[in-house]
Amino acid sequence: MLERIRIVLIGTSHPGNIGGTARAMHNMGLEDLALVAPRCEPITADTVSRASGADALVHNARTVDNLEDAVGDCTLVVGASARSRNLPWPMVTPRELGERLPTELASPQGRVALVFGREDSGLTNTEMQRCHAHVHIPTNPDFSSLNLAAAVQVLAYECRLACQAESPEMQEPDAAPLASHEELEHYFAHLERTLIDIGFHDPDMPRQLMARLRRFTLRAHPERMELNILRGILSATQRQVEHRQDE
Amino acid sequence: MLERIRIVLIGTSHPGNIGGTARAMHNMGLEDLALVAPRCEPITADTVSRASGADALVHNARTVDNLEDAVGDCTLVVGASARSRNLPWPMVTPRELGERLPTELASPQGRVALVFGREDSGLTNTEMQRCHAHVHIPTNPDFSSLNLAAAVQVLAYECRLACQAESPEMQEPDAAPLASHEELEHYFAHLERTLIDIGFHDPDMPRQLMARLRRFTLRAHPERMELNILRGILSATQRQVEHRQDE
Numbered sequence: 285m286l287e288r289i290r291i292v293l294i295g296t297s298h299p300g301n302i303g304g305t306a307r308a309m310h311n312m313g314l315e316d317l318a319l320v321a322p323r324c325e326p327i328t329a330d331t332v333s334r335a336s337g338a339d340a341l342v343h344n345a346r347t348v349d350n351l352e353d354a355v356g357d358c359t360l361v362v363g364a365s366a367r368s369r370n371l372p373w374p375m376v377t378p379r380e381l382g383e384r385l386p387t388e389l390a391s392p393q394g395r396v397a398l399v400f401g402r403e404d405s406g407l408t409n410t411e412m413q414r415c416h417a418h419v420h421i422p423t424n425p426d427f428s429s430l431n432l433a434a435a436v437q438v439l440a441y442e443c444r445l446a447c448q449a450e451s452p453e454m455q456e457p458d459a460a461p462l463a464s465h466e467e468l469e470h471y472f473a474h475l476e477r478t479l480i481d482i483g484f485h486d487p488d489m490p491r492q493l494m495a496r497l498r499r500f501t502l503r504a505h506p507e508r509m510e511l512n513i514l515r516g517i518l519s520a521t522q523r524q525v526e527h528r529q530d531e
Numbered sequence: 532m533l534e535r536i537r538i539v540l541i542g543t544s545h546p547g548n549i550g551g552t553a554r555a556m557h558n559m560g561l562e563d564l565a566l567v568a569p570r571c572e573p574i575t576a577d578t579v580s581r582a583s584g585a586d587a588l589v590h591n592a593r594t595v596d597n598l599e600d601a602v603g604d605c606t607l608v609v610g611a612s613a614r615s616r617n618l619p620w621p622m623v624t625p626r627e628l629g630e631r632l633p634t635e636l637a638s639p640q641g642r643v644a645l646v647f648g649r650e651d652s653g654l655t656n657t658e659m660q661r662c663h664a665h666v667h668i669p670t671n672p673d674f675s676s677l678n679l680a681a682a683v684q685v686l687a688y689e690c691r692l693a694c695q696a697e698s699p700e701m702q703e704p705d706a707a708p709l710a711s712h713e714e715l716e717h718y719f720a721h722l723e724r725t726l727i728d729i730g731f732h733d734p735d736m737p738r739q740l741m742a743r744l745r746r747f748t749l750r751a752h753p754e755r756m757e758l759n760i761l762r763g764i765l766s767a768t769q770r771q772v773e774h775r776q777d778e
Contacts, residue, residue, distance in 0.1 A: 308681055313671040338674065372707070379692070422691055424560040427585060434555055434684045441685050444669055445626070484767040496760060504751035513743060520731040521768050528775040 285389045285447040288396065290316040291436060292354045294411065295402040297323045302342055303334030304433025305400075310338035312440035313447075317345040318354040323402075334433070351399065351411050352469070358397040359462040360388050360505070363407050363415035364435055366428060374417040374503045378439055381419050382446030393461060398439055403432055413495055414465075416502040460507040471511050472498060478518045481525045532636045532694040535643065537563040538683055539601045541658065542649040544570045549589055550581030551680025552647075557585035559687035560694075564592040565601040570649075581680070598646065598658050605644040607635050610654050610662030611682055613675060621664040625686055628666050629693030645686055650679055707754040718758050719745060725765045728772045 291309055296302055296319065309317060319326055326347065332339045348354050355361045362381060365373075376384065388394050399415060401407035412418065421430060421438050430438075463471070476494055479485035485493055506514075538556055543549055543566065556564060566573055573594065579586045595601050602608045609628060612620075623631065635641050646662060648654035659665065668677060668685050677685075710718070723741055726732035732740055753761075 304678065304681075307678055310674045311670050311677050311681070334678075336676075336678065378688075421688070422695060423558050424691075427557045429583070430558050431551065431554055431581075431583065431680075434551075434558070434681065437681045437684050438688050441625075441668070441688075444671075448669060479764065479767075482764075482767045482771050484764055493760065496757060500751050500753060500757045500761075504747050506747060510743060510747045513740065517726065517729075517731055520726075520729045521771070524729050524768070524771045524775060528771060 285385065286313045286443060287315060288389055288394060289314055289385070289443055290318055290355075290358065290395070290397045291440070292318045292320060292351070292397050292399045293322070293432070294320040294351060294399065294407065295323050296326075296432065297403050298330070298432075299324050299326060299328040300330040300334045301403065301432040302326050303331035303336075303339065304431070305436045306331075306335040306338040306341040308433050308437035308440050310341055312437075312444040314440050314443065315341060315344075317341050318397075319345050319347045320351055320354050321349055322347065351414055352465075355397040355399070355414075356464065356466040358395045358465050359391075359393065360384075360396045360417070361399060361415050361465050362396070363399045363412055363418050364401070364439065365412060365415075365418040365420060366406060373412065373415070373499055376417055376419050378419055378421055378442045381417075381439065382442035385443060385446045386449075388462075391461060393464075397465075398436075398443075400432060400435060413498055414469075416465075416468075416505070460509065463506045463508045463511040467508065467511055468502070468506070471501075471515055474515055474518050478521050481522055532632065533560045533690060534562060535636055535641060536561055536632070536690050537565055537602075537605065537642070537644045538687070539565045539567060539598070539644050539646045540569070540679070541567040541598060541646065541654065542570050543573075543679065544650050545577070545679075546571050546573060546575040547577040547581045548650065548679040549573050550578035550583075550586065551678070552683045553578075553582040553585040553588040555680050555684035555687055557588055559684075559691040561687050561690065562588060562591075564588050565644075566592050566594045567598055567601050568596055569594065598661055602644040602646070602661075605642045606638075606640070607631075607643045607664075608646060608662050609643070609664050609666050610646045610659055611648070611686065612659060612665040612667055613653060620659065620662070623664050623666050625666055625668055625689045628664075628686065629689035632690060632693045633696075645683075645690075647679060647682060707756060710753045710755045710758045714755060714758055715749070715753070718748075718762055721762055721765050725768050728769055 291305065291314060293305060306317065327342055331342055335342060388396055421435060423430060475497065538552065538561060540552060553564060574589055578589055582589060635643055668682060670677065
């Protein structure tokens with residue numbers, strides 16, 4: 285199961301943190317690292333020193349330009365976040381995240397991304413809203429900013445515990461395929477177009493409408509077939525608008 | 532409770548690891564650090580850099596010559612150990628350690644020490660046998676050596692969780708009102724009418740459509756405000772159909 289958990293670092297500034305992340309991952313049996321628009325040279329002497337033998341993970345890491353390219357194939361995308369800001373998002377503790385993994389990874393196409401933001405500023409609101417849930421590591425409220433590799437360490441530790449606890453015979457063989465991140469994004473784009481078509485949504489006055497609909501939908505963790513039904517409804521709605529314009 | 536948990540580092544070689552330990556401790560609300568015969572200058576630029584604002588813990592740390600002087604007042608001394616060697620010792624997992632803390636610290640004179648060995652060689656057999664129990668952080672058997680500050684991070688995290696669980700659970704302060712059963716049923720009725728209107732649903736050939744949409748929606752456990760948005764979308768959709776029929 286651990287091989288289908290990806291660590292995604294966005295805009296990392298310090299090579300030492302990339303090395304420390306690689307070490308923490310490899311210690312816990314995670315191997316899949318993706319770097320999104322790093323703000324430093326990923327492989328330096330600092331990286332190798334902090335990786336302490338795990339620098340192969342950095343050499344094998346995919347480097348991409350944006351979050352979408354790093355998580356398109358994932359069925360669950362979880363952002364590590366200090367706390368939810370204006371719009372509360374589905375929030376899990378690290379332990380709850382671990383408890384969810386066996387179910388999430390029961391289907392062979394299940395794939396989980398854990399997303400970590402910049403050392404100085406974390407994830408942007410847009411990035412946070414691309415995540416299906418947020419995970420918050422409990423901290424001292426007076427000193428809450430964890431080192432990046434330390435945050436990876438805690439979540440990777442919970443992943444390892446969860447996967448150790450899971451015995452193979454407990455897996456559900458016939459779990460319905462879940463929608464991938466990419467399929468979800470296509471759905472949200474289709475939904476937004478349709479809401480504009482029917483005059484319900486004005487992109488110039490968004491009033492958090494799409495964010496709220498995202499949050500609601502992602503909380504339900506849709507199966508691929510459910511998403512197909514929802515897109516069918518959107519297409520039928522759009523046909524109403526088109527017919528009306530034709531008449 | 533956390534103030535009565537002490538982190539003890541024996542023979543540390545790298546000031547950066549002392550700084551990283553201080554940061555991990557302070558992040559989790561631990562403040563009591565003791566250094567036993569450090570093999571480096573404890574406070575350097577590396578310490579301060581890795582401590583990232585928590586270097587007061589290093590300034591306040593007691594430095595002593597041997598383990599006995601660091602843990603004499605403790606009621607439970609637990610050594611972090613890769614694995615028990617020739618002589619099997621009482622062994623706990625990090626989680627079991629956490630579970631034990633509330634009992635251990637229930638008495639006001641209860642005090643716990645978590646002891647970490649040298650970066651290169653860990654604890655000596657003599658030191659291990661001074662410990663009341665050993666704690667082993669589960670790791671990848673092919674790459675088991677954790678960074679010192681990362682090991683402190685994992686155990687400090689378990690301490691924080693254990694102590695949080697003891698205090699009254701923090702409630703979400705501004706949980707949004709959830710939709711009632713009745714509101715949900717009104718929504719489903721409205722949804723079904725709309726799907727019939729747009730020609731997507733034929734009640735004579737239901738094909739489990741409404742059951743699937745119910746299951747999806749209920750899984751998300753909708754808030755009242757979300758349901759209002761969804762009903763607004765349905766009304767806007769119905770207006771399209773009505774306009775078309777009027778024209």
